[in-house]
Amino acid sequence: MAKPWAVILGASSGFGAATGAELAKAGFDIFGVHLDRRGTADLVAAAKKGIEDAGGRAVFFNSNAASDESRAEVIAAIERELAQRDDKGQGAVRVLLHSLAFGALKQFAADKPEENLTRAQFEMTIDVMANSLVYWTRDLVSRGWLGQNGRVFAMTSSGGTRVLPAYGAVSAAKAALESHCRQLTLELAKKGVAVNAIRAGVTDTPALRKIPGNERLIEMAKERNPGGRLTTPEDVGKLIALLTDPRAQWLSGNTLGVDGGEDIVG
Numbered sequence: 001m002a003k004p005w006a007v008i009l010g011a012s013s014g015f016g017a018a019t020g021a022e023l024a025k026a027g028f029d030i031f032g033v034h035l036d037r038r039g040t041a042d043l044v045a046a047a048k049k050g051i052e053d054a055g056g057r058a059v060f061f062n063s064n065a066a067s068d069e070s071r072a073e074v075i076a077a078i079e080r081e082l083a084q085r086d087d088k089g090q091g092a093v094r095v096l097l098h099s100l101a102f103g104a105l106k107q108f109a110a111d112k113p114e115e116n117l118t119r120a121q122f123e124m125t126i127d128v129m130a131n132s133l134v135y136w137t138r139d140l141v142s143r144g145w146l147g148q149n150g151r152v153f154a155m156t157s158s159g160g161t162r163v164l165p166a167y168g169a170v171s172a173a174k175a176a177l178e179s180h181c182r183q184l185t186l187e188l189a190k191k192g193v194a195v196n197a198i199r200a201g202v203t204d205t206p207a208l209r210k211i212p213g214n215e216r217l218i219e220m221a222k223e224r225n226p227g228g229r230l231t232t233p234e235d236v237g238k239l240i241a242l243l244t245d246p247r248a249q250w251l252s253g254n255t256l257g258v259d260g261g262e263d264i265v266g
Contacts, residue, residue, distance in 0.1 A: 001086055003057075005092050007031045007078075009065045009136060010099035010106035012040065014205035015198075016153050017047035018233030019097055022241040031078055032060040034100075035184040047089025059233075065100055065136070066128040075139050082145065093145040095244060098133045098154040101207035103173060107168045122169050130171035133180050140189065148192035150250060153240055154181055156197040156255060158263055166212050170248065178255050194252035198240065199261025201231035235260075 006023045010016040011032025017149035020030045030051050036044050040114065052060040061077065063070040082089025103125035106117040133154050140146035159167055178197045185195045203222035208214050221230055239258050241252065259261050 002087075002092070003027060003029045004094035005031055005082075006095035006097065007033070007093055007136070007140065008097045008099065008206075009033045009132070010025060010097075010101065010155075011060060012036050012047045013042045014099065014101070014203070014207060015233050015236050017043070018239050019099070020047060020056075020058070020237075021050035021054050021227065022234070022237035023095060023244070024051040024054035024058075026241045026244060027055075029057040029133075030059070031074075031093075032058060032072050033063055033065045033074055034060065035064050036062060066102075066124075066132045068135070070255035071132075071139065075143075079143070079147075080209060081085060083155075084117045084141065086101075089168060090144045091147045091150075093140055094150055095240075096137060096140060096150075096152045097240065098136065098152075098177075099248050100128055101155075101205070103170045105170065105211060105212060106168075108168045117169055122172075125169040126173045126176055126196055129170065130176035130180060133177060134184070137184055137188075137195075141188065141193065150188075150191075150193040151240075151244055152181070152188075152193060152195040153207040153243075154178075154195075154197045155236075156199045156203050158199060160199070160202075164211070164213070164217075181255070182253055189252065192249070194249055196243070196252060197216060197255040199237050199257045199259070199263070201225065201262040203233060203236075205233065221262060224265045225260055225262040226265065229260075230260070231259050239249060242243050 006028045008016045012034035048058040061074045082092050104121035110116050154177050156174045158169040181195050181197045236258050
């Protein structure tokens, strides 16, 4: 039988890359969407190699996952790939992972008005890091590619309930993302699709390194975490692969902490 596919948004590094490799080990082929320039070509190559070394096929698209036009182009390319199957792609996609980390890190009310978060930056952050989950999910579901025993995962963070300097737009996006997961759970339950948000602990990823004061965040996490270390992308990838097991079908509508207990420590 043909292998199932996973669609990973943000596939070239961090959680997306690690999850791609873990899902390949579990018997998946990967459609990866990423937005990278020449300077990060090595990351893309490494992510694809991780999938292929694990026995999976890696079909990557260097595209803006938050753009309607780009999403339509990727969906069309996926459709051409799946059209070669006897089932024409029905139920072919078992997993969608939303791991997009691109947003504006600015204050709402800075001392200097010119340093404030703009309306365009605010709306872009919410659209990329939250709303795009809805658009990708319904595109896959409406075509019958994602259905019975399907899984949708979205990467959130403790920022969904906590605040950091200059993190307001991203925090709002994470809160919205978790809300979207709950709504999708309600709407897709009868189609057999389980939807969960994954709240990783502090993880040393390219996205974290862009947050002001990230060095202190890393130090505090190591001190607070009962395991005495940071969460790794591989920790998250392994859990996601585990949750694709059919026996986990009834686990839906949750925000799942993958942090070794970090979030419970005051």
